[in-house]
Amino acid sequence: MTETTDAKVLSHPLTLTPTQKRFILHWGEMGSKWGVNRTVAQIHALLMVSKDPLNAEQITDTLAVARSNVSTSIRELQGWGIVEVIHRLGDRRDYFHTMQDVWQMFRIVAAKRKQREIDPTADLLRELVETPDLKETDPYTHQRLNNLLTFIQTMTRWYQQVERLSPKAISNMAKLGAKLGSMFERRTTKR
Amino acid sequence: MTETTDAKVLSHPLTLTPTQKRFILHWGEMGSKWGVNRTVAQIHALLMVSKDPLNAEQITDTLAVARSNVSTSIRELQGWGIVEVIHRLGDRRDYFHTMQDVWQMFRIVAAKRKQREIDPTADLLRELVETPDLKETDPYTHQRLNNLLTFIQTMTRWYQQVERLSPKAISNMAKLGAKLGSMFERRTTKR
DNA sequence: CATATATTTCAGTTTGTTCAGAAATTAATG
DNA sequence: CATTAATTTCTGAACAAACTGAAATATATG
Numbered sequence: 001m002t003e004t005t006d007a008k009v010l011s012h013p014l015t016l017t018p019t020q021k022r023f024i025l026h027w028g029e030m031g032s033k034w035g036v037n038r039t040v041a042q043i044h045a046l047l048m049v050s051k052d053p054l055n056a057e058q059i060t061d062t063l064a065v066a067r068s069n070v071s072t073s074i075r076e077l078q079g080w081g082i083v084e085v086i087h088r089l090g091d092r093r094d095y096f097h098t099m100q101d102v103w104q105m106f107r108i109v110a111a112k113r114k115q116r117e118i119d120p121t122a123d124l125l126r127e128l129v130e131t132p133d134l135k136e137t138d139p140y141t142h143q144r145l146n147n148l149l150t151f152i153q154t155m156t157r158w159y160q161q162v163e164r165l166s167p168k169a170i171s172n173m174a175k176l177g178a179k180l181g182s183m184f185e186r187r188t189t190k191r
Numbered sequence: 192m193t194e195t196t197d198a199k200v201l202s203h204p205l206t207l208t209p210t211q212k213r214f215i216l217h218w219g220e221m222g223s224k225w226g227v228n229r230t231v232a233q234i235h236a237l238l239m240v241s242k243d244p245l246n247a248e249q250i251t252d253t254l255a256v257a258r259s260n261v262s263t264s265i266r267e268l269q270g271w272g273i274v275e276v277i278h279r280l281g282d283r284r285d286y287f288h289t290m291q292d293v294w295q296m297f298r299i300v301a302a303k304r305k306q307r308e309i310d311p312t313a314d315l316l317r318e319l320v321e322t323p324d325l326k327e328t329d330p331y332t333h334q335r336l337n338n339l340l341t342f343i344q345t346m347t348r349w350y351q352q353v354e355r356l357s358p359k360a361i362s363n364m365a366k367l368g369a370k371l372g373s374m375f376e377r378r379t380t381k382r
Numbered sequence: 383c384a385t386a387t388a389t390t391t392c393a394g395t396t397t398g399t400t401c402a403g404a405a406a407t408t409a410a411t412g
Numbered sequence: 413c414a415t416t417a418a419t420t421t422c423t424g425a426a427c428a429a430a431c432t433g434a435a436a437t438a439t440a441t442g
Contacts, residue, residue, distance in 0.1 A: 017329055019319050023336060026315050033308045035226050037430065048339075051331045056389075066432045071390060092440055093388065102342040117224050124217050128210050141211055141240045148239075151293040154362050171345050228400065247419075257402040262420055283410060284418065 014062040020049045024063075039065055040073040044082070044098060053086045053095035081108050103167040114159070118152060125149040205253040211240045215254075230256050231264040235273070235289060244277045244286035272299050294358040305350070309343060316340040 016024070024045040031041025042063055047054065056074065060067045074096055077083035082105050086095040099105055128134070128145050135142045165173070207215070215236040222232025233254055238245065247265065251258045265287060268274035273296050277286040290296050319325070319336050326333045356364070 017332065019322050019325055019329065019336075020332055022315070023319060023332075026312065030308065030312055033226075035224075039430080049332045049335055068390075068392095068433075069431055072431090075390090100338075102338050106342070106346075117221065121217065121221055124213070128214060131210050134210055138208055138210065140242045141208065141214075144240055145210075145214060147291075147293050151297070151358075155297075157366075158361065158364060167342075170349065173349060175348075230401080259403070259420075259422090260401055263401090266420085 014046075014050070014054070014058055016062065023049060037073070039063070039069050040076050043070065043073050044077055047083060047096060047098040050097075053097035055093040055095050057093070059096075080112060101167070103170065107163055110159070110163070114156070118156065122149065122152050122156070125152065205237075205241070205245070205249055207253065214240060228264070230254070230260050231267050234261065234264050235268055238274060238287060238289040241288075244288035246284040246286050248284070250287075271303060292358070294361065298354055301350070301354070305347070309347065313340065313343050313347070316343065 024042050027045035027048075028038045028042035031038050034041075036044075042065075043059055046059060046062060054062075056067065056070050059070045059074075063070075074083060077096075077098075078085075083096050083098050086097060088095060125145055125148055129142065129149055162170070215233050218236035218239075219229045219233040222229050225232075233256075234250055237250060237253060245253075247258065247261050250261045250265075254261075265274060268287075268289075269276075274287050274289050277288060279286060316336055316339055320333065320340055353361070353364075
């Protein structure tokens with residue numbers, strides 16, 4: 001019950017520029033649209049614009065959320081594999097930072113989302129399409145499910161090719177996209 | 192208060208095969224992972240495996256959800272542009288059906304999601320990156336935001352190319368992906 | 383090993399979402 | 413234009429998720 005307890009509350013508040021604030025708030029709002037909770041997204045944004053790694057207390061003070069909330073949120077970001085811990089000599093606290101490479105980050109998140117949001121459906125569809133006699137007894141449903149499965153498999157295969165490319169390669173593909181597109185389009189119409 | 196009121200409750204229940212049931216239930220569960228509510232996803236699944244268009248009452252009875260819930264959910268599906276109304280001579284009820292072409296459905300949904308989940312961020316980033324003096328006063332943040340923006344723009348441009356392709360063209364790209372990928376990879380390392 | 387510091391877990395509260403049923407609205411029919 | 417059928421909107425209850433503050437646990441240091 002000493003007066004020092006209060007002094008600790010805002011021991012390491014970070015000063016954010018207006019630009020940084022707007023980015024963090026926006027990223028937090030978009031989080032909900034992406035299925036990520038606001039605090040998690042805000043912390044991620046903060047780490048993205050922060051030059052140096054931050055400890056949990058700094059994050060707490062800067063974003064004005066509960067310490068426990070920061071703990072849980074960081075855990076989730078680590079679960080996604082986009083936030084890492086750093087330690088400093090003479091400091092026992094955990095310092096967090098996020099990867100610099102946006103393409104790398106995208107790849108990691110895309111892989112996780114595919115695993116959670118696509119793979120289970122692909123598995124079930126495979127099973128259902130192979131249901132004995134389905135093709136005969138209910139050809140319509142069989143056809144519909146099979147179309148869906150084929151589509152998912154095609155997209156998956158295609159994603160796996162793209163996933164391996166370097167950022168530079170992706171950028172080049174985007175630039176050459178128009179040509180490529182028409183190339184493939186022609187190739188198929190010929191058939 | 193006549194006895195006819197009760198008879199109406201289950202007037203047009205649809206008979207679903209076990210396969211159809213499993214698909215509908217699974218699609219409903221996955222819905223939450225995709226940010227779509229369960230009933231909306233279930234109705235969508237039901238329409239996908241239903242050969243004929245269904246009216247609201249049939250959907251209500253088959254899925255055992257409230258009539259009002261069906262109304263709201265169908266509205267949302269129409270909002271996504273993947274469910275349409277059909278009318279029949281001598282029947283004033285609305286009949287609903289979903290498009291057959293999976294690739295077409297994907298395109299529509301992808302476009303909507305891009306619009307909701309990507310475009311606002313791209314807009315903000317463009318604005319922030321152009322903040323006067325940011326490059327000088329806070330080069331680190333500027334760099335980070337700019338990287339993000341560039342990435343989003345690249346992916347967007349690339350998506351726009353792909354979006355125009357036919358299903359067949361996509362499938363071909365997936366098959367040729369490996370070759371293409373290494374082609375681009377080589378091209379960039381040379382630079 | 384006692385103390386200080388850092389982190390995680392937990393219970394309770396707040397906030398947001400889903401859903402069924404009632405009420406209101408819209409459209410059709412004689 | 414009154415009646416019936418079809419559909420949408422509104423409302424409150426049940427449920428689920430996010431968040432906080434406090435307590436419990438873990439870790440370092442003299």
